[in-house]
Amino acid sequence: MRGMNMSPSExxxxxxxxxxxxxxxxxxxxxxxxxxxxxxxxxERARTEWLRACGVEQxxxxxxxxxxxxxxxxxxxxxxxxxxxxxxxxxxxxxxxxRASVDFSQEAWRDGTLLATxxxxxxxxxxxxxxxxxxxxxxxxxxxxxxxxxxxxxxxxNA
Amino acid sequence: MRGMNMSPSExxxxxxxxxxxxxxxxxxxxxxxxxxxxxxxxxERARTEWLRACGVEQxxxxxxxxxxxxxxxxxxxxxxxxxxxxxxxxxxxxxxxxRASVDFSQEAWRDGTLLATxxxxxxxxxxxxxxxxxxxxxxxxxxxxxxxxxxxxxxxxNA
Amino acid sequence: MRGMNMSPSExxxxxxxxxxxxxxxxxxxxxxxxxxxxxxxxxERARTEWLRACGVEQxxxxxxxxxxxxxxxxxxxxxxxxxxxxxxxxxxxxxxxxRASVDFSQEAWRDGTLLATxxxxxxxxxxxxxxxxxxxxxxxxxxxxxxxxxxxxxxxxNA
Amino acid sequence: MRGMNMSPSExxxxxxxxxxxxxxxxxxxxxxxxxxxxxxxxxERARTEWLRACGVEQxxxxxxxxxxxxxxxxxxxxxxxxxxxxxxxxxxxxxxxxRASVDFSQEAWRDGTLLATxxxxxxxxxxxxxxxxxxxxxxxxxxxxxxxxxxxxxxxxNA
Numbered sequence: 001m002r003g004m005n006m007s008p009s010e011x012x013x014x015x016x017x018x019x020x021x022x023x024x025x026x027x028x029x030x031x032x033x034x035x036x037x038x039x040x041x042x043x044e045r046a047r048t049e050w051l052r053a054c055g056v057e058q059x060x061x062x063x064x065x066x067x068x069x070x071x072x073x074x075x076x077x078x079x080x081x082x083x084x085x086x087x088x089x090x091x092x093x094x095x096x097x098x099r100a101s102v103d104f105s106q107e108a109w110r111d112g113t114l115l116a117t118x119x120x121x122x123x124x125x126x127x128x129x130x131x132x133x134x135x136x137x138x139x140x141x142x143x144x145x146x147x148x149x150x151x152x153x154x155x156x157x158n159a
Numbered sequence: 160m161r162g163m164n165m166s167p168s169e170x171x172x173x174x175x176x177x178x179x180x181x182x183x184x185x186x187x188x189x190x191x192x193x194x195x196x197x198x199x200x201x202x203e204r205a206r207t208e209w210l211r212a213c214g215v216e217q218x219x220x221x222x223x224x225x226x227x228x229x230x231x232x233x234x235x236x237x238x239x240x241x242x243x244x245x246x247x248x249x250x251x252x253x254x255x256x257x258r259a260s261v262d263f264s265q266e267a268w269r270d271g272t273l274l275a276t277x278x279x280x281x282x283x284x285x286x287x288x289x290x291x292x293x294x295x296x297x298x299x300x301x302x303x304x305x306x307x308x309x310x311x312x313x314x315x316x317n318a
Numbered sequence: 319m320r321g322m323n324m325s326p327s328e329x330x331x332x333x334x335x336x337x338x339x340x341x342x343x344x345x346x347x348x349x350x351x352x353x354x355x356x357x358x359x360x361x362e363r364a365r366t367e368w369l370r371a372c373g374v375e376q377x378x379x380x381x382x383x384x385x386x387x388x389x390x391x392x393x394x395x396x397x398x399x400x401x402x403x404x405x406x407x408x409x410x411x412x413x414x415x416x417r418a419s420v421d422f423s424q425e426a427w428r429d430g431t432l433l434a435t436x437x438x439x440x441x442x443x444x445x446x447x448x449x450x451x452x453x454x455x456x457x458x459x460x461x462x463x464x465x466x467x468x469x470x471x472x473x474x475x476n477a
Numbered sequence: 478m479r480g481m482n483m484s485p486s487e488x489x490x491x492x493x494x495x496x497x498x499x500x501x502x503x504x505x506x507x508x509x510x511x512x513x514x515x516x517x518x519x520x521e522r523a524r525t526e527w528l529r530a531c532g533v534e535q536x537x538x539x540x541x542x543x544x545x546x547x548x549x550x551x552x553x554x555x556x557x558x559x560x561x562x563x564x565x566x567x568x569x570x571x572x573x574x575x576r577a578s579v580d581f582s583q584e585a586w587r588d589g590t591l592l593a594t595x596x597x598x599x600x601x602x603x604x605x606x607x608x609x610x611x612x613x614x615x616x617x618x619x620x621x622x623x624x625x626x627x628x629x630x631x632x633x634x635n636a
Contacts, residue, residue: 024366025376026196026359028189030243035185036548037517041344044514048342058343059403071513075552081607085377086191130510130558155598183525184535185518192448195389196362199355200503207501217502218562230354234393240448244536289351289399344514346507348561353503402507 013158015052016091016107017147019046023086033081034088039116040074041108046090047122050104053147056139065136072101072121081117082108088115097143099134100124162286175250175266176306177211178205182245192240193247198275199233202265205249206281212306215298221286224295231260241267241273247274256302258293259283334409334425335371335465336363341404351399351408357434358392361424364408366439371465374457380445383454390419390439397432400426406433415461416450418442493568493584494530494624496523500563510558511565516593517551520583523567524599530624533616539604542613549578557592559585565592574620576611577601598615 021042029035051058051069061067084089089109096103101123108115126133135143180201188194210228214284231235241247248268255262260282267274283294294302339360347353369376369387379385399407407427414421419441426433444451453461498519506512528535528546538544555623559565566586572579585592603610612620 022363022366024359024363025190026194026362027190029184030187030189030191031184031191031545031607032191033549036551037185037514039522040514040517041342044344045340045342048340057403061403068508070508071555073552073554074513075550078548083377085375094562132510161338181522181525182522183518183522185521190386190388190448195392196355199358200501203355204499204501207499216562218560227349229349230396232393232395233354234391236391238388244534286587289349342511343506343508347502348505348507348509350507350509354505440585 003155016093017046017050019049019090019092020087021045021088021090021108023082023084023088025084028084031081033083034086036078036103036116037078038078039078039108039118042088042090042108043076043092043104043118043120044071046092046106047104047120050092050147051143052147054142055084055148056142061139066127067133067136067139068125068127068130069102070125070130072123074118074119074120076116078116080110080113082110082115086110094143094146095119097140099140100132102135102143175252176205176209177206178249178251180204180247180249180267181246181300182241182243184243186207187243190240192242193245193261194276195235195237195275198235198237198267198277200253201247201249201267202235202263202277202279203230205265206263207253209251209306210302213301213304214307215301220295220298224298225286226292226295226298227286227289228281229284229289231282233277233279235275237275239269239272241269241274245269253302253305254278256299257298259291261294261302283289334411335364335368337367337410339363339406339408339426341400341402341406344403346402349399351401351403354394354396354434357394357396357426357436360406360408360426361394361410361422361436361438362389364410364424364439365438368410368465369461372460372463373466374460379454379457380416383457384445385451385454385457386443386445386448387420387440388404388443388448390441392436392438394434394436398428398431400428400433404428411460412464413437417458418450420453420461433443482615493570494523494527496526496569498522498565498567498585500559500565502560502561505561508558510560511563511632513553513555513593516553516585516595516612519565519567519585520553520569520581520595521548523569523583524581527569527624528620531619531622531624533554533619538613538616542616543603543604544610544613544616545604545607546579546599547602547607549600550551551595551597553593553595555593557587557590559592563587571620571623572596574617576617577609579612579620598616 027034027038091107093105095105104120106118124133124135182193186193186197250266252264253261254264261278262279265277283292285292345356366474409425411423412420413423419439422438424436442451442453504511504515568584570582571579572582581597583595601610601612
């Protein structure tokens with residue numbers, strides 16, 4: 001499966017889930033480097049694919065369970081710049097999976113260079129009022145199980 | 160009022176409606192210039208303010224009339240680059256106001272330099288099914304009247 | 319290779335080059351659909367990968383040949399909306415390869431639904447003055463040859 | 478001057494510098510609210526205008542002093558959502574002005590509702606190598622003086 005980088009003896013939770021991102025012109029700014037706010041986009045793409053690898057698709061979650069994941073807080077440190085055409089790899093781990101929110105630790109790497117690190121808190125809300133809500137039980141179980149290579153609903157696009 | 164540039168003897172329809180846009184890092188790319196796709200954002204901001212100057216706010220339009228304006232087609236020619244910190248002025252005119260769609264002609268200028276020209280077709284759709292719908296009659300009348308300096312619902316922010 | 323969809327008897331030029339794009343929250347707007355300006359980003363990602371499949375990387379082109387490709391004009395028709403989590407496929411063809419510019423015809427599809435079509439003219443400029451310049455001869459030859467599955471510099475990320 | 482909100486007896490440093498931002502479609506996502514990453518754009522626009530009100534323009538800073546401000550770290554808490562057509566006001570304060578970096582505290586408000594708070598560290602680098610550099614002395618003095626209503630180089634656009 002695209003993006004998974006696990007040796008057989010290691011679980012996704014221990015190693016992290018890797019998702020590749022190519023840098024295009026849209027991602028850069030006049031400083032010649034990736035615009036810092038765009039790391040939040042990169043991190044979100046990786047969390048979305050982590051969710052998908054857990055068997056959770058956010059559009060279905062909204063339609064079937066009336067639940068949205070929203071970002072509560074973000075903290076990002078920028079270590080080194082990425083540039084046009086770079087291939088960046090986002091490594092994502094869950095630090096805490098609570099009843100109504102999840103804390104992610106995420107890193108952006110280009111080969112052996114750490115570009116940025118982020119801590120992102122994502123909360124579950126009901127779709128209409130946008131008020132905090134418990135993560136639906138089957139979703140919570142899926143998140144705690146983590147990405148599974150054989151998950152039946154895992155996307156295989158780009159494979 | 161911010162952005163209007165009409166001499167007393169000229170109507171908005173003849174002269175066009177001018178809206179200023181400052182170029183920030185977010186707008187630029189690694190070529191050192193404004194990323195071309197962002198002119199569509201600049202043009203949309205200007206159309207939104209043109210609508211507001213006509214007394215039409217899109218959030219109310221959606222909530223009260225169940226109508227959305229969506230973009231049907233865009234055509235943009237790029238003439239000269241804009242750069243960080245430039246002050247760009249968007250001039251907007253309606254070329255055709257139909258029952259269900261409006262054609263805008265828009266230009267981006269920096270002082271006397273024409274940066275880009277665009278032709279944008281905007282259509283009215285119902286909010287739920289996203290199917291073409293007639294523009295609500297009072298809105299259509301407001302668009303045909305055009306921006307009015309004394310419009311009571313015109314935003315005065317940034318003034 | 320990711321994104322190529324060619325039967326053995328057909329060339330890339332005849333069929334088009336396909337690149338998959340997943341829709342994330344960053345791509346959508348409050349209408350619940352992909353923000354129309356973002357199709358220009360999708361089209362650019364696909365053109366960039368088409369170039370890469372031709373053996374051309376834009377960062378090297380800038381550094382080694384002092385040449386940039388810039389967008390001269392865009393024309394996009396929007397047919398049907400794309401939504402969160404959709405998998406969109408961009409099909410790209412060159413309509414004309416001139417000495418200093420290339421015309422692309424591009425389409426966005428979700429399964430059998432045509433979402434948007436675009437005509438994009440890309441011109442070559444020198445990196446410093448941003449003035450029109452001839453496409454360097456080896457690059458021009460590579461573009462005319464088109465994407466090659468066995469191109470040695472073709473990216474294999476995400477494969 | 479646009480965006481300044483200071484009573485005569487209070488300095489910019491004590492009160493904060495206010496910059497208005499209108500929410501357009503480009504800023505929203507399919508959740509119907511402002512996409513969280515875009516608060517970093519809003520905060521940057523406000524910091525840029527704060528700098529301009531201090532008499533510092535970043536394009537000149539790069540060209541004349543070879544210095545760029547780059548973002549070192551960001552931390553944002555999201556309190557309440559903003560929606561299409563909202564008028565958001567960004568209040569910016571400097572918490573620390575060091576020799577090579579500045580810490581900003583920024584808030585996004587819609588009327589009396591606090592939408593988001595951010596802490597942003599901005600560092601000075603030399604333009605070519607992107608390595609940390611001391612803030613040029615006249616710029617440092619201007620930052621310590623803070624925004625001045627009568628600053629000769631303050632932009633008066635949109636006024």
